[in-house]
Amino acid sequence: MFYREAGQYKTTYAADMAVFPIRQDRIGIALILLIAFVGIPLTANEFVINSIMVPFLVFALAAIGLNILTGYTGLISLGTGAFMGVGAYACYKLTTIFPDLNIIVCILLSGFFAAAIGALFGLPSLRIKGFYLAVATLAAQFFLQWCFVRVPWLYNYNASGAIEVPQREVLGVIVTGARAAPEVKYLVLLSIVVLLTWIASNIIHGRFGRMWMAVRDMDIAAELMGIRMLPTKLLAFAVSSYYCGVAGACMMFLWYGGGEASDAFNINQSFNVLFMVIIGGLGSLVGSFFGAAFISGLPTLLKFGLPAIGIPIGGAFAEHLTHIFVGGLIIFFLIVEPHGLARLWQIAKQKLRTWPFPY
Amino acid sequence: MSTAEAASPAAALPGWVMPVAKTLAVIAGIAALIFALVASGIAPKGSWAHKILAAPFIEMREMPDLLVQTLWEGAVAGILYALIALGFVLIFKASGVFNFAQGIMVVFAGLTLVGTYELLGRVGLTGMPAAYLALLVTLGVMALLAVSVERFVLRPLVNQPDIILFMATFGLTYLLIGIGESIFGGNPKVMITSQLGLPRGAIDLNILGGRVTLQKIDIAAAVIATLMIIALAIFFQKTRIGRALRAVADSHKAALSVGISLNQIWMIVWFAAGVVALVTGIMWGARSDVSFGLQTIALKALPVLILGGFTSVPGAIIGGLIIGIGEKIGEFYWGPLLGGAIESWLAYVIALGFLVFRPQGLFGDKIIERI
Numbered sequence: 001m002f003y004r005e006a007g008q009y010k011t012t013y014a015a016d017m018a019v020f021p022i023r024q025d026r027i028g029i030a031l032i033l034l035i036a037f038v039g040i041p042l043t044a045n046e047f048v049i050n051s052i053m054v055p056f057l058v059f060a061l062a063a064i065g066l067n068i069l070t071g072y073t074g075l076i077s078l079g080t081g082a083f084m085g086v087g088a089y090a091c092y093k094l095t096t097i098f099p100d101l102n103i104i105v106c107i108l109l110s111g112f113f114a115a116a117i118g119a120l121f122g123l124p125s126l127r128i129k130g131f132y133l134a135v136a137t138l139a140a141q142f143f144l145q146w147c148f149v150r151v152p153w154l155y156n157y158n159a160s161g162a163i164e165v166p167q168r169e170v171l172g173v174i175v176t177g178a179r180a181a182p183e184v185k186y187l188v189l190l191s192i193v194v195l196l197t198w199i200a201s202n203i204i205h206g207r208f209g210r211m212w213m214a215v216r217d218m219d220i221a222a223e224l225m226g227i228r229m230l231p232t233k234l235l236a237f238a239v240s241s242y243y244c245g246v247a248g249a250c251m252m253f254l255w256y257g258g259g260e261a262s263d264a265f266n267i268n269q270s271f272n273v274l275f276m277v278i279i280g281g282l283g284s285l286v287g288s289f290f291g292a293a294f295i296s297g298l299p300t301l302l303k304f305g306l307p308a309i310g311i312p313i314g315g316a317f318a319e320h321l322t323h324i325f326v327g328g329l330i331i332f333f334l335i336v337e338p339h340g341l342a343r344l345w346q347i348a349k350q351k352l353r354t355w356p357f358p359y
Numbered sequence: 360m361s362t363a364e365a366a367s368p369a370a371a372l373p374g375w376v377m378p379v380a381k382t383l384a385v386i387a388g389i390a391a392l393i394f395a396l397v398a399s400g401i402a403p404k405g406s407w408a409h410k411i412l413a414a415p416f417i418e419m420r421e422m423p424d425l426l427v428q429t430l431w432e433g434a435v436a437g438i439l440y441a442l443i444a445l446g447f448v449l450i451f452k453a454s455g456v457f458n459f460a461q462g463i464m465v466v467f468a469g470l471t472l473v474g475t476y477e478l479l480g481r482v483g484l485t486g487m488p489a490a491y492l493a494l495l496v497t498l499g500v501m502a503l504l505a506v507s508v509e510r511f512v513l514r515p516l517v518n519q520p521d522i523i524l525f526m527a528t529f530g531l532t533y534l535l536i537g538i539g540e541s542i543f544g545g546n547p548k549v550m551i552t553s554q555l556g557l558p559r560g561a562i563d564l565n566i567l568g569g570r571v572t573l574q575k576i577d578i579a580a581a582v583i584a585t586l587m588i589i590a591l592a593i594f595f596q597k598t599r600i601g602r603a604l605r606a607v608a609d610s611h612k613a614a615l616s617v618g619i620s621l622n623q624i625w626m627i628v629w630f631a632a633g634v635v636a637l638v639t640g641i642m643w644g645a646r647s648d649v650s651f652g653l654q655t656i657a658l659k660a661l662p663v664l665i666l667g668g669f670t671s672v673p674g675a676i677i678g679g680l681i682i683g684i685g686e687k688i689g690e691f692y693w694g695p696l697l698g699g700a701i702e703s704w705l706a707y708v709i710a711l712g713f714l715v716f717r718p719q720g721l722f723g724d725k726i727i728e729r730i
Contacts, residue, residue, distance in 0.1 A: 076522065124711060127718045130521070131457050131669065135661045136714060139707035146704050150697075220728050267658065271529065278526045320541040327533030330526065335515040338523045 003352045019201055036190055041183040049182045050255075055296045057186075057193045058251045063276040063288035064200050065243025070274070071283035072204060073236035074216030075125050076134040079118075080244050080273045082144035085265030086114040087245025088252035089154045092163045096156055103168035103175050104188060107249045114245020115238040117144070122237025126229055129219075141267055148265065165257045176253045185254045192250060196243060201285055203239065212236050213283070244273075279333055281342025290341035298326060379721070415692035428571050429691045430684060435577040437683020438584045439646075442639040443660035444667065444675035445588070446632040451669045452608040453628035454513065456524045460531040462657020464504070464633060467535050469640030469649040472497045473548045490554035494637075501633030509626045517621075536651060547652070550644030552576065557645060580642040587638055588676060591631070595672075600627060608670070662710030668720030677721065682706045 003024045010016045020026045040053060066080050091110035095103060121140035128136050148154060149161065158164055167177030174180045175188055203209055211232050214222035223229055248265065256264060272295060280291020299322045337344055351358070393416060419426045443461060450458040475493035479485070484492065512527050553559060558575035565571075595601040606614040607624045615621060643653055663682045667674025686709070690702045719725060 070522075124715055128714050129718070131525070132665050132714060132718060132720070135665045135707070136711050138658065138661060139704060139711045142704035142707055146700065150700065275526070275529065278522070282522075317541065320537045323533045323537030323540065325537075327530045327535075327537060330530030330533065331512055334519075334523055334527050334530065335512075338516075338519050 003349070003355075005353075017205075019205060033194070036194075037187070041187060046182050049186045051300055052297060053186055054182075054189060054255045055300075056293050057189050058247055058255055059273065059276055059292035059296045060289045061193050061196060061250065062244050062247035062273045063280060063292045064197060064285060065240045065247060066273050066277045067280075067283065067285070067288045068200065068204070068212070068243065069236050069240035070277055071281075071287075072209060072216060073212040073233065073240075074219075075122075075233065075236065076131065076274075077137045077237075077240070078134050078267070078270045078274065079121060079137040079140035079144070081265045081267060081269030082141040083114045083118050083241040083244040084248025084251060084269065085144060085148055086117045086241070087111055087248035088163060088265070089148060090114065090245065091249035091253060092156070092165075093154065095166065095168060099166075099168075102170055103253065104170060104192070107192065107246060107253060110249045111242040111245040114248070115242040118241020118244070119234045119238040122234050122241075125233050125237065138267075141270055145266060163252055165253050176257070178257060189250055189254045192246065196246065197285065200239075200243070204285065208232075208235060208239075216283075275330065279330065279340055281340025284340065284342035286345065287340050287342030290345065294341065295326070298322070298329070382721075418692065424571055425691075429687050431571065431573060431577075433684030433687030434680060435574075435580060435683070436687060437663075437680040438581050438676075439639065439642055439679075440656070440660050440663045440683055441676045441679025442584055442587075442635060442642065443657055444663040444679055445591070445672065446635040446639070447660060447664050448667075448669065448672055448675045449591075449628055449632045449635065453604055454524075454607075454625050455521065455611075456513070456528060457521065457669075458632065459525060459528040459657075460535060461632060461636060462654040462660070463532045463535045463539075463651075464501075464636035465640045465643065465657065466649065466651055466653045467504075467539050467640075468497055468501060468633065468637035469550065469644045469653070470539055470543045470548065471500050472637065472641065473551060473644070473649055474543045476551050476554065485554075487554055487556060490551050490556075493551070494555070497637055498634065501637060502630050505626050505629035505633055508629050509622060513625055514622060532654075536654075540651065547648040547650035548644075549648050550641060552645040555641065557641075574646075576642075576645050580645075583638060583642070587635070588672070591635075591672065594631075600624075604628060659706055662706040665720055666710045666713050668722040671720070671722035674720060674722030682709060685709045 003022075005022045008023055010021070015021070020029060040049070044053070062080060062084060065083075066077065069075050069077050087110045090113035091106050094101065094106045094110060098106075117140075121137060124136045125133050152161075155161060155163055165176050167179060168175055170188075173184055175184055204212075211222070211227050214225065214227055215229070215232055215236075219229065222232075251264065276291030276295045277288065278291070279294055280289070281287025302322050302325060303318050333340070443465060446461040446464070447458055450456055450461070472493050475496045476490055479489040479493060508531065512531060513524075516524055516527055557579050560575050562573045562575060562578075563570050564573065593601075595605060603614070603619045603624055604627070606617070606619055607621060611621060614624075640649065640653075643649075643656065647653075659682075660679075663675060663678040665678075666681060667676070667678030686702050686706050689705045689709075690700075694701045713721065
């Protein structure tokens, strides 16, 4: 009724190929951005920002990164956590070596280090495929994780053996460190995520995205069509790792603020992000957001939501229940819709277009 | 069967001979290179090249007892890795599912065994009869698990892409962790080693001018693992169900068309993997204790798997031995140079090195790519 493209005429090729061809979609995106940039900082309390929004955004960024590799190029990686770690440690080294450099620039630059490492560990992907490659990326995961603990230069010889996030200001506003306001951190993170999502959308709809998808659908056919495997696959690894690296840097600097760092980039994190990509929908940017919201939000929801509606649960039992719930829901979702939440979203939109007269 | 064998008379040698010969040749080449380096004086004592390339080998020659000890420990670890990998291979062959839950099945089986034994202790049953009763109960639980996995996870997901099935086993992992923790609690438990009649203590061997200590439980593990592998081989080769399993592994569609029930086969194969998991759980549990930390060893089985090839039972065993021994030798002789604890990633790097030269693993089916 209110969501349909009737009457919206397209007169140019560019308009026809637009990412959001329907006007209601564009209005919806604008509305979401407005709420995210203005509504939430004004209305939400610290708990909502710190425990729901910030993790969601960080994981959404990481999920976009992995989606570029797994969803669009068809290469399974289990090293996401480690690549996030590379970003975090690179950002830490950058900001301690160049203390005057703008911290946002540091975060964005740190992704390039992750990209370089990612491309290096992506080299075997030329010969190894499928699950063999997935296990090969585990080598990256465990080797890098070992480096984070065993190379003291990376954490500046701190006694704690972890990243200690220093206080940094941008234009006189404290952005990182213990004294930064949650709203500021949130807005910085949101800006980074929006910017990088926009860039990712453009890459994916452009030439490189098409090359990746050709490789995903059938790599020999893609090769025969003149797509060179080496640059294409390595580029996918590099771009994906860039996103993961920035996500890791954001995670450490805008969310954790140091502390529990040694555990943050372990194998479970890699699996977590992989869940998000699969549950959200392989090969879908909006799916990355759905998946991140689902997987990062569910434990919080169970932990605080169940007591709120009158079901009291103990701390340890809540954790076990989360495990059972997450596990059960993963299986349930895979059975109901193997293409993820993104496909459900698509179906819902399609239904809405013809509603209320679906004939 | 016979037609398939007769179809390839040219392949007189088994397929794995060439890769093994090549590997040995490479190792011999490296050894010759090191000898040349040290003998020619390019790498003087104390230099980095000497420390990395020569000193460990000299140490091996001078203290053979330490080498034997390290080799033995590596072999035992390798056998245990191979046991987990075996569970993976069984399921992968029969259903094409990369079963990530194998590691947690090991923990789950071990916990069920110990938990049931404790429960029996409360009603007054202890000792060996109770332990074996608990073993039976655990087998029942694993059978139940196999049936429910087949019914509620695999059957609705049939024909989905591999990664979806892989993720489903992930969900299963979480589910089992949650259920296991709520029933048995998160604390580590002690495996009922002596109640099951497994030996304890150690044997000291005085050989090669030193003392080599062999834990009896390790010997038992090696023996039991060997027996189980032989039993599985007989099961696969000689029984009716085993033949059906191999048919399913070759082609689901062809197997279906000759009247083999896929659902039944999957149930059996998951149960077999459950039994393997139980044995693995007992062995690993006896070496340390039964806790959810054990599931990380399942990740160690992954390089073993890719080294041996996903579809090869002998590959899982040889791969396990290579990884186990390589890891222990690397940690013992080269680990200190890098600051220690390289065991956590060495296995993956070894596997990665092999994979670059043989993308399908040492014994895996040859990957044929066509449009």
